[in-house]
Amino acid sequence: MRTTWMGYRNRTGPAGTRNLLGIVTTVQCAAGVLKVAVEQIKKELLPKYPNVDGVVAVTHPYGCGVAINAPMAKIPIRAITNVIRHPNFGGEIMVVGLGCEKLTYDRVLPAGDITPENVLTLQDYAGHDAMMNAIMEMAEKKLEKLNQRKREELPLSELLIGMQCGGSDAFSGITANPSAGYAADMLVRGGATVMFSEVTEVRDGVLMLAARCVDEKVRDRLAEEMKWYDDYLEAGGVDRDANPTPGNKKGGLANIVEKAMGSIAKSGTSPIVEVLSPAEKPTKRGLIYAATPASDIVCGPSQVASGIGLQVFMTGRGTPYGLDISPVIKVCSRNEMKDHWFDLIDISAGDVATGEATIADVGTEIFNMILDVASGIKEPYSDQYGFHNDMCIFNPAPIT
Amino acid sequence: MRTTWMGYRNRTGPAGTRNLLGIVTTVQCAAGVLKVAVEQIKKELLPKYPNVDGVVAVTHPYGCGVAINAPMAKIPIRAITNVIRHPNFGGEIMVVGLGCEKLTYDRVLPAGDITPENVLTLQDYAGHDAMMNAIMEMAEKKLEKLNQRKREELPLSELLIGMQCGGSDAFSGITANPSAGYAADMLVRGGATVMFSEVTEVRDGVLMLAARCVDEKVRDRLAEEMKWYDDYLEAGGVDRDANPTPGNKKGGLANIVEKAMGSIAKSGTSPIVEVLSPAEKPTKRGLIYAATPASDIVCGPSQVASGIGLQVFMTGRGTPYGLDISPVIKVCSRNEMKDHWFDLIDISAGDVATGEATIADVGTEIFNMILDVASGIKEPYSDQYGFHNDMCIFNPAPIT
Known part of the structure; x- marks a missing residue:
């Protein structure tokens, strides 16, 4: 069994599988500008920095017109806070805000990181060209730093993946x-950290997971998360039977x-060392359960934030789903698929x-492909075609 | 006062201000493929059809992993149903689904429109090239039809705009x-239809609106919508005081x-002839109140669906906000801005x-610019730069 991989080491937390410039908006209002700017960065700047794999505009529907002090607002705020520090962004912070939004920088960054080098407020710039130039300049400085990064041989303990x-x-x-699940084991x-999720798709087998929790504290956290989701569904007038799709049936x-x-099988047989709320970062190594929605396109961004x-x-049915921050390897259940x-x-x-x-x-084939993709040796199909889904972060709080 | 404009007449409903191919996904899973396909359509096909103004990938976070039978699911489903029929899409239907999603075609289209000419299911195609070719072929057929459309002089009664x-x-x-508000009047x-919205931003002046409702039925609908939103906020542990932003303050x-x-002032002084739920289509002409969230980036898509x-x-503070389906004219409150x-x-x-x-x-300047932009004579800045926000549709129902 392979015990190492080639990754981008970070000062803290897991290593990166890609070397990306991630530009995160604090508010959807800035998304239109940022998407145009990122196309320009990719065209004009990125070719000059061959060690950087790509530039990602992290846009999302959150940031303003939301009940920012609602009890559940902590979930989307945590997702944005944590995605800024994604291992594939190499610790380089670039946050673009509008200037009047509710999600102020201090809600997603510690005071010491709110500097002119890291945050850019669109309302501060006089017109279109000034705004675009400022984004290009900040991006170039970050690209220069990211371009210094190199892959190095790392133990599996530096790897965090999601299922x-x-x-x-x-x-x-x-x-x-x-x-x-075999690959997860x-x-x-080997010392890596594997995350699995999807509350409504483990809920009816949760006793099997409870028995695998390393201690009572972890088991209680699991029970708490299940109860939270039960209550959330009930408040909306449904229960978890709302989950199976026409395609599933x-x-x-x-x-x-x-x-x-079937869903639980992907977690393998390891003990569960930690249970997380959606978009929380693991503090332990091993098998982690993160209690995200089961919705593919919300679970993905939540795990990315983690x-x-x-x-x-x-x-089983097939999906072209992909993520632009973290590569997605797709495994199907039947040869007909x-x-x-x-391709x-x-x-x-x-x-x-x-x-x-x-x-x-x-399982061994999957394990090997995980290490190949993590090491940049292989590129899954979704990345080859640029099939990337949106950053649909989970916001169970009201909007205003 | 001008009494006509140049628009694209539709068989039913308001006329179009643009001649667009709108390709609507039934599920976020298909968004990655569609975004890549639309770039290819713009590059390879659009230049051959000079009467078509653009191609829009209408992607959104809805469609699967959602509680599709929840009482409030009707809001996002209605938004997708109605955006397919947007006046700027000229009655040409092109809907792309994955094949296993909860938002099946029959939830957004009448049976007669679910034809191989109108809907395309990604899971039906054997691999990447077959899938992309199928999208290109269907798009080309729609572009051929749209290319026949011409602007014609129309009365203001054919115009529906949002504030x-x-x-x-x-x-x-x-x-x-x-x-x-003066322009709205x-x-x-002149016979046009003007929509205004934003529940939490009229709620504290709703008596002023109630007095302007044309009859008791409309007034009762207004009260119903206000109560619905009050309850929605309360269920999330907040009230409408969650609205003002740091920038507002x-x-x-x-x-x-x-x-x-201030918000109510934009409605002018006309009587309110109809009150709509979010993303509903007007059935009357005149001043309409659509009870959408006040969030800019959710109100916009809701009005677009209407x-x-x-x-x-x-x-007042400035935003680069824009929409790719409907042009957005931006008016600021101070000359310093x-x-x-x-630009x-x-x-x-x-x-x-x-x-x-x-x-x-x-007000007259705004009125004239509305008619110029609607007639395709002027292009607002957001369209010149391609600053377009996402289709953040309102989903108050739970996700699974």
Whole structure:
């Protein structure tokens, strides 16, 4: 078993799998400007800095027109706070605000980081050119620093990855997810940190997870998160049976209990060392449960905010889903899916169903691909095509 | 007073102010593919169809991982249903789904429109090239049809516009908003339909609006919408005092009552003929109140779903906000703002404060610019730069 990988070491926290300039908005109002600016940075500046893999405009719907002091506002604020420090951004902070928004810099940055080098307020600049030039200048300074970074051989303990499944079918729980679980076990055994999530897709098998919590405190945190989500759904007039999709059902998953059994399989067999609220950063190494929504496109950004360097995504029905901050490896549950989407799905676990491979075989294939993608040796399909979803952060608080 | 404009007539509903190919996703999962495809359409196909003004990927965070049967799910579903029929899309339907999502086509389209000409399901295509080619082919057929469209002289009754304000200051309520209100009165007098919104920013002056409702039924609808929003905020542990922003306060607006007084001014003095829930389409002509959130970046998409052909946006602090479906004209409250953002703000109402112009003068200027932009004679700054915000649709229901 491989025990090292090639990553970008950070001063604190897990190492990066990519070397990206991440420019984070404090408010959606700034998103239009930032998206145009990032295209210009990619065209005019990025080619001069060959060690930088890309530039990401981290735009999201939060920041103003929201109940910023609502009890649950802490979830989206934490997501933005933590994504600024994503391991793939190498500790370089570039935050763009408008100037009148509710999500002021002090809500997402410590006082010492709120400097003219790190934050840029659009309302401070006199007109279009001044604004765009200021963004370009700040970006260039950050690119110069990022360009100094080099991959180095690192132990698995420097790696944090996420597991997710979506568009699941009846095979997900017997091929793709257990294979991913096998890979998760290999990683954890090697000292890495693996995060899995999706409350409504573990809720009906939560006793299995409770039994794997390392201690009572972790188990109580798990119970707390389950209760929070139960209450959240109830307040909206639904329960977790709102989860299975038409696609899940067509794929043979009759209800949320069956879906949960398959979903949990991706966590492998390791003890759960920590339970996190959505978008929190792990403080331990090993297998982590982060209690995010199960929605693929919200779980992904939540895990990214928690700092995952890549995500492994198991699917039965097929999805082109990808993230621009962290590469996504897609594993399908049946060979028919891989035949159909031969150049969209990275790995098929279908041979487990046909008897041509064992869970250990496919699990080892996934483990190796994780290390290859994390090390920059391989690029999953979604990154090759630039298929990247939006940063749909979770905001259970009201908007105003 | 001008009584006509040049628009794209539609079979039903208001005329278009632009001739756009709008490609609407049923689910965020398809967004990554669609965004890449739209760039290719713009590069390879659009130049062949000179009468088409643009191609818009209408992506949003809704569609799956949501409680689709929750009582409040009707709001985001209605927004997507109605945006497919936006007047600027000329009745050409192009909807892209994944295939396993909860927001199935029958939730957003009548049975007769769910045809291979109108809807495209990514999971039906074998691999990347087949998928991209299918999108390109469908887009080309729609572009051919849209290219036949021509502007024609139309009465004002064919025009539906929206009014919004954001980043307001103490001058908004005495310069920009009353001037916009004057323009709104001119439009309504000419037979046009004008929509204003933002519940938390009219709530504390709602008696003034109630008195202007044309009848008891409309007044009761207004009361219903106010109560709904009060309850929604209360359920999230806040009240409407969560509204004013740090920028509002710096700009001299001490609280939500002051803010509401200014906000209401943009509606002019016409009677309110209809009250709508968020993203509903007007069924009457005249002044309409649509009870959307006040959040700029949610109110805008909600009004777009209601079918506005353009939006007039008043600001005190300044915002680069824009929408890709409907042009946004920005009006500022002080000349200092216009001096500072000379090439970002379209009109200054500041002369009303200095005594160099009357509300009627600036109101007429806004009225004329509305007709010029609606007619395609002028392009507001946000469109010149491509500063466009995301389609942040309002989803008060839980996600799963």
